[in-house]
Amino acid sequence: MAATQVQGAGARPTIGLAAGGTGGHLFPAEALARELQRRGHDVVIYTERRGAQYARALEGIPHVVLPARSLAGGVVGKLAAAFTIARATVQARRDMKRRGVALLAGFGGYPSFAPAVAAKSLKLPLLLHEQATRVSMANRRLLAYADALATSFASVAGADGIDPARITETGNPVRAEILAARGAYPGLSADAPIDLLVVGGSQSARVFGEVVPPALLALPVELRTRVRLALQYKGDDADAIAARLRDAGIAADVRPFFDDMGARLRAAHLVIARAGATTAADLLTVGRPAIFVPIPHGGSRDEQRRNAETLAEAGVGWCVPEGELTAEALAKLLSGLFASTIKLPQAAAVAASMGRPQAAANLADLVERMLPR
Template sequence: MSYVSPASLPTIACAAGGTGGHLFPAEALARELKRRGHPVVIYTERRGAAYTQALAGLDHVVLPARSLEGGLSGKLAAGLTILRATAAARADMRRRDVRLLVGFGGYPSFAPALAAKSRALPLLLHEQGARLSMANRKLLRFADGVATSFPDTAGLDGFDAARIVDTGNPVRQAILDARGDYPLLDAAALLRLLVVGGSQSARVFGEVVPPALLQLPESIRQRLQVSLQYKGDATDQIERTLRAAGIDATVRPFFEDMGARLRDAHLVITRAGATTAADLLTVGRPAVLVPIPAGGSRDEQRRNAETLAAAGIGWCVPEPELTPEHLSTLLADAFASPTVLPDAARASAALGRPQAASTLADLVQSTLARHT
């Protein structure tokens, strides 16, 4: 029996890779479209399905996925996986009467995009980074439009400029709820430092940040309140060592209340993923950005970090330069100045796009209207 939507508005599909950087913007758009009355489905893979809180209340389909990396045998296996996922996505789109697909990048978004085009559906791509990701580059020739998160997104040469819309990067409701004034920063105030490594954490932060903090002057250590995300065996030992040095430290593998901690932070040390950048800009917080030290398709973090640092929101520190001595000096100078961090916070907030989900939903609806 065919699937009949109980709603009068067309069904929209989103496709996102399995990291939070891809899935969270898809979630934000899906919830905005659902609020407007559209039935919505998200296509992802098993890692994406693990974000149960993000997907709560949203229809989603877990498709098989495999990276194209590897030798000939790996590419052949990936090709077969993509074929299976494309067939499954195509059947689900037919059952739900999907009318448009929004792809958010990551190799698991490739098969749903191919399925959509095989059904002659319009395809929108959303790029979270300052440079087009590998998956979106591969799909660009099939796209009816591209939504970007930065005004100058690299990798779009030759694509019709009239079909590129700078929407910003949609963020979760918890991040929107964290917006507000920059926390008071004076000689008597606490200095709140948030250290997070993105959805995959960052072991280097647990290795470099604690000794850097121990090298700070005592006058700064006594005012520090540190939230450090660290996934490792030494979590308790790191916390005890920092507390013994007079630092109010909380070290956890994961923070459920990330929005509240970001709201309260004076400074953030973090990776430079696109969703992390969108969260920072939405709330308006300065940051020390440490891009993942990888080339090729993952080099977008370096570009994100350099773009944001050039805009004045903080510092880009390549991981090879992230030594305890360098970081300690940077932090001491920033915390000692009455203007450096507030000025960076204002620059960050000026680039924020809190209406990104709504703007992207408008683009989805206008694209639908043109293809109806």
Template sequence: MSPPVARFSLPAVACAAGGTGGHLFPAEALARELQRRGHPVVIYTERRGAAYTQALAGLDHVVLPARSLEGGLRGKLAAGLTILRAAWQARTDMRRRGVGVLVGFGGYPSFAPALAARSLGKPLLLHEQGARLSLANQKLLRLADGVATSFPATAGLDGFDPARVVDTGNPVRAAILDARGDYPALGGDAPLRLLVVGGSQSARVFGEVVPPALLQLPDALRRRLQVSLQMKGGAAGEVETALRTAGIEATVRPFFDDMGARLRDAHLVVTRAGATTAADLLTVGRPAVMVPIPQGGSRDEQRRNAEALAAAGVGWCVPEPELTAERLAALLVDAFASPTVLPAAARAALALGRPDAASALADRVQAALGIGDGTAA
């Protein structure tokens, strides 16, 4: 039997997010801002999302069954039944909590809660993290009352009333907001800090290319480097030992739970180009070598993100097939040799950041609930 739900003076808000950090972290950021304003909040996700225990700490969350609609007829039928079962569970939970609005953050696990909210006659807001509407948000668009975007120009909204679209930016976690500060000094013999992260989908290519690239660097540069390398697999210890033997102060881990602090201290980041990663970089103001996941076709979101940021001076877009140890080593040598290149890229990143995104999206949620202009606590 479900425990009783405490009653609050303000309506409850539900967030629905897929199981990756790219979907879940913006939902967390919004949830905590709404909690601060006095709203009870629940996050609906699936088992992968529930594994982000630090992100969900102190937040009510419900794990729903989820299955992608990809596959043949049998797979689609099984997915349809899973969605219906999850929608029924979400609907029951929403009624119990008195949910007044649902905010969907994309990913196929957001489908069922969106259907549940609409079946209860509750407003549905969609938040899009990328420069193009995700597949889940695209399919839910006709049910949506409004869309919040992370980029001023977001593809895939053709036919949707522009008056119901607002550019809020992409909410980031408190740890990222707390990491904002001056770009670290580069002069003299001060350490040069390189952060290499692959995101929730990881990046095996970083583990294959980055260590040999670092070993090709000149000795003087290696001895100034402090490297934080996210690398999954059993070879992490061997890689760390090899780098330290070459004079590089290296920390190699499968996951960093202090990402805000490492991002704050970094002079340069080597990373994927997901929308949430981009938002973190811009909020803190750090230059990056962006290696988009090779998706291909019209939905090549990460490539578009990386190219747009590179064009804005935030860093470099290096397609994965072109990421070789030789190219990365040459890029690092040039970047760290210049006293102006990295600080200029950091300033370009910071100028594009939206640290107020969670607040702006919370305003939109409260407006959907009919709470003044959305700024009341």
């Protein structure tokens, strides 16, 4: 049975939002939900069990937890997924009717599929938002039924299934703490500390814990002792890694999760991260350069490679495939960046120029234009 939080009906229409269970899907939905609430709308977010674990993101936002299952797998897996989607569609449809939902905005991820089907069965307008540089698999399957597509970038591959006149570039909405972190790039002189932030997304990234510490230890001593490291790492050897770094003169803060990402981004001179669309939006909004290490998977996750290559070509940072991420290669790249007082500030300026801090407002404007009169 779906876990539900109910908000009473308001004078303005209720707007539904559907998002997958990762932060990359849920955080943009949260940003739009809070902007719509600020404008006086009732909202509800439809997600799955993983998404519901982001209690801080969902605080104060009515939400419904639906059953979800990926379509990946053989015949048996696909049949099981079809049954799960049908069950979730029935639950979502019932909830939408009870709340009087007038429009659904989908943010991708397979858990968003059932709410979208439910919305169309009720003849509600369907708005899809694409965070990446290529339309995701879930959104691609829904394009034929969508009334509009909002994109994060001016050029998005895979949007052939919808009339170009119904595509609007809004940017990718970011959380309030990220907006609050916007500001000038921190000073970087020849002998000043260098703040390095290493994060692996909502699932963390073990490879960063394995490669970044030895790369830093291999730096020339005059660079190594300037580094102040914040490393997101969930391994059992986290304390040992931190101790080894501190013994080498590196100020190291190693934790499984950072709940103050806005403040850490604001302080960072350089970020090492995956290349998910929400991570990219956060970096561009705050204006910070990055070394992007895309998740090394094909298929739908190939979007991270495309994101990383697009941003690297624009001058926001550097793309390093995980297969090429060795301690030696990373140490060489970091040495060149840290020894220069120009390269990182230049990349930061490019990042800031590409940021879209008004993305949530832009998307909310589009939602209000699509509401039935």
